C-alpha cells in the first residue's frame with residue numbers, strides 16, 4: 001500500500017507519496033530539508049501518513 005503525506009507549512013502544499021513508510025520518511029525529510037531547512041519527526045510523519053491506492 002502506498003503512503004501519502006502532505007506538507008502543512010504555510011503556502012507549501014507539497015504532497016509526497018512513497019511505496020513504504022521508510023521511503024516516505026526519507027522523502028519527506030528530503031523535502032523538509034530542501035524547502036524549509038527543517039525536518040519532521042518519524043512519528044509525526046507516520047501519524048500524518050495516509051494510505052493511497054497505486
Ligand SMILES: [Zn+2]
Nearest residue numbers: 007009012014
Ligand atoms: Zn513543504
